[in-house]
Amino acid sequence: MNIFVCISHVPDTTTKIIIGQDGKSIDRTEVTYILNPYDEFAIEAGLQWKESKGGEVTAVCVGSPEVKETIRKAFAMGVDKGIHIVTDSPFDSYGTARALADTLRERRPDVVFCGRQSIDYDGWQVPGMLAELLGMPAVTVVSSLELREDGTFTAERDIEGGKETIVSRLPALISAQKGLNNPRYPKLQGIMAAKKKPIEDVPAVQTPPRVRVLEMFKPPLKSGGRIVGEGAGAVPELVRLLHEEAKVI
Amino acid sequence: MDDALPGTDFYRLDDMLSEEERLARATVRRFVDERVLPIIEGAYRDGRFPMELVPELAALGVLGATIPEEYGGAGASNVIHGLMLGELERGDSAFRSFASVQSDLVMYPIFRYGSEEQKRTWLPRMARGEAIGCFGLTEPDHGSDPGSMATKAEREGETFILNGSKMWITNGSIADVAVVWAKWDGEIRGFLVERGTPGFSSPEMRGKHSLRASVTSELVLQDCRIPAANMLPSARGLKAPLSCLTEARYGIAWGAVGAATMCYETALSYARTRIQFGRPIASFQLVQEKLVSMLTEITKAQLLCLRLGRMMDGGTCTYAHVSLAKRNNVDIALTCARLAREILGANGISDEYPVMRHMNNLESVRTYEGTHDIHTLILGKTITGFPAFR
Numbered sequence: 001m002n003i004f005v006c007i008s009h010v011p012d013t014t015t016k017i018i019i020g021q022d023g024k025s026i027d028r029t030e031v032t033y034i035l036n037p038y039d040e041f042a043i044e045a046g047l048q049w050k051e052s053k054g055g056e057v058t059a060v061c062v063g064s065p066e067v068k069e070t071i072r073k074a075f076a077m078g079v080d081k082g083i084h085i086v087t088d089s090p091f092d093s094y095g096t097a098r099a100l101a102d103t104l105r106e107r108r109p110d111v112v113f114c115g116r117q118s119i120d121y122d123g124w125q126v127p128g129m130l131a132e133l134l135g136m137p138a139v140t141v142v143s144s145l146e147l148r149e150d151g152t153f154t155a156e157r158d159i160e161g162g163k164e165t166i167v168s169r170l171p172a173l174i175s176a177q178k179g180l181n182n183p184r185y186p187k188l189q190g191i192m193a194a195k196k197k198p199i200e201d202v203p204a205v206q207t208p209p210r211v212r213v214l215e216m217f218k219p220p221l222k223s224g225g226r227i228v229g230e231g232a233g234a235v236p237e238l239v240r241l242l243h244e245e246a247k248v249i
Numbered sequence: 250m251d252d253a254l255p256g257t258d259f260y261r262l263d264d265m266l267s268e269e270e271r272l273a274r275a276t277v278r279r280f281v282d283e284r285v286l287p288i289i290e291g292a293y294r295d296g297r298f299p300m301e302l303v304p305e306l307a308a309l310g311v312l313g314a315t316i317p318e319e320y321g322g323a324g325a326s327n328v329i330h331g332l333m334l335g336e337l338e339r340g341d342s343a344f345r346s347f348a349s350v351q352s353d354l355v356m357y358p359i360f361r362y363g364s365e366e367q368k369r370t371w372l373p374r375m376a377r378g379e380a381i382g383c384f385g386l387t388e389p390d391h392g393s394d395p396g397s398m399a400t401k402a403e404r405e406g407e408t409f410i411l412n413g414s415k416m417w418i419t420n421g422s423i424a425d426v427a428v429v430w431a432k433w434d435g436e437i438r439g440f441l442v443e444r445g446t447p448g449f450s451s452p453e454m455r456g457k458h459s460l461r462a463s464v465t466s467e468l469v470l471q472d473c474r475i476p477a478a479n480m481l482p483s484a485r486g487l488k489a490p491l492s493c494l495t496e497a498r499y500g501i502a503w504g505a506v507g508a509a510t511m512c513y514e515t516a517l518s519y520a521r522t523r524i525q526f527g528r529p530i531a532s533f534q535l536v537q538e539k540l541v542s543m544l545t546e547i548t549k550a551q552l553l554c555l556r557l558g559r560m561m562d563g564g565t566c567t568y569a570h571v572s573l574a575k576r577n578n579v580d581i582a583l584t585c586a587r588l589a590r591e592i593l594g595a596n597g598i599s600d601e602y603p604v605m606r607h608m609n610n611l612e613s614v615r616t617y618e619g620t621h622d623i624h625t626l627i628l629g630k631t632i633t634g635f636p637a638f639r
Contacts (some may be wrong), residue, residue: 001443185305187308188309188323188329189318195268
């Protein structure tokens with residue numbers, strides 16, 4: 001089975017984000033990067049399918065030379081090969097999906113796994129666009145997955161207020177939701193072997209951006225709480241404020 | 250508040266680590282956060298070693314990390330080994346002790362002094378966590394002076410008969426194999442004694458106020474008969490067990506920094522949120538002084554560890570270098586634990602916080618694997634040429 005996992009290189013959730021001088025980008029100097037957490041579920045899904053059905057798992061990442069470190073994290077978990085689609089400037093979701101599609105199309109994937117979103121720009125766009133460009137069905141935000149011998153699979157996806165069960169057939173794109181599996185810890189032997197595994201460099205075709213970043217700013221700091229009274233007497237006022245001002249009830 | 254330190258790497262030592270070193274450490278840190286911290290207070294309270302985590306610990310590659318791959322290890326550097334042990338002890342000294350004993354006191358002597366058959370029999374199983382080892386050197390009457398041990402081995406045909414007792418043995422009651430040091434014709438030799446061998450028992454020692462999540466046992470050998478092939482062929486004299494201790498003390502030097510860091514980070518976060526006299530106690534000079542001295546000592550200890558590890562990997566490290574780091578780092582870790590406990594006030598003694606547990610554990614770490622004072626004397630002898638202990 002020819003399994004691909006699209007991964008992304010994102011700022012650590014504990015990193016303090018500083019807006020760059022231009023007001024349109026992130027200052028990257030002090031930022032530590034991690035493998036996008038949702039992609040860990042995608043990698044684990046790929047590894048489990050490989051372990052039960054055979055084949056190999058290839059991780060694909062679009063970005064600057066630093067993303068190789070993230071590809072090697074995927075190697076440490078057990079991924080066999082890596083493809084680095086090299087760009088100097090960050091792509092928007094469509095540019096990323098195009099670059100991935102151009103690279104994956106000729107390699108004839110049986111399945112493409114993605115994380116449901118990357119936690120940097122939180123676009124949720126790439127999996128759907130990529131599936132469309134590859135002409136594959138997309139099953140997104142998948143929290144349970146079962147593959148059958150005939151190449152059909154059943155996926156459960158999280159939807160507003162419930163679950164949706166979908167039956168589809170490979171080749172397909174599946175984006176992973178938290179809870180799909182328990183991603184394995186990289187084994188030390190895997191970490192040591194990671195630098196020996198091959199990463200293929202592929203130049204990215206520049207796509208004119210469809211999204212223009214006008215401005216970046218941090219959300220305003222939370223202001224302090226307000227005490228509206230004490231005891232049961234305060235309840236009507238609290239209810240009124242929650243209804244009229246906060247509009248949450 | 251906004252510019253406060255996120256992690257505890259004040260001198261950016263991360264810049265001096267390779268990508269794989271950082272990933273190895275991050276992996277164990279995550280394991281400790283997700284698997285150890287949620288259960289450790291309960292295990293400590295119950296006086297129970299969490300055996301259920303041993304397979305996971307083994308799957309990480311922590312056990313016998315520096316042993317070559319052909320024997321089931323990872324062939325990793327000493328720096329990686331140290332970084333991982335530091336993260337384990339950030340969880341609890343019991344985990345680091347377990348890993349130190351397994352890796353440095355049992356797998357190491359089998360690898361260095363064992364026969365090919367002994368290596369093939371034990372090392373892969375021990376790396377997988379399927380066999381557990383312990384190290385029997387200390388005796389009830391011989392602690393700092395192991396050369397005077399009373400345990401004896403006698404040869405009879407193709408067997409050795411062992412008699413004696415060992416005390417304060419980490420992993421003793423859960424071990425499948427014990428490396429027992431005993432005198433044969435007046436010379437110290439190492440013997441592999443398997444669990445279940447007639448004449449061998451390993452009762453657990455109870456009543457500890459420290460290392461409660463670790464198994465500590467006696468080893469009792471009464472006319473215990475083992476095959477002659479169970480002797481480690483190349484281990485001769487006191488320097489053999491001492492070489493194992495050098496390995497383990499190296500790991501303790503890193504481990505202690507992990508415990509100190511946990512205490513410091515707990516105290517820092519507590520001080521920033523605990524309000525007294527209308528403001529966070531972190532804003533008071535006396536509290537800041539404590540936090541700054543903790544960070545200073547931790548930073549110095551981190552520098553010692555990394556340099557020691559690089560020397561160990563480069564082959565220029567001596568047992569005296571290891572003594573200095575073990576002595577210093579455990580000492581400052583205990584100081585940090587006490588300062589943290591003071592910053593936390595009454596909360597410092599509660600098991601809602603990890604501080605008192607670390608403090609109690611570190612009391613053992615201070616005197617095991619060579620007491621603080623013995624390391625002083627080792628260093629004293631190294632720099633003056635005069636041994637003060639004999």
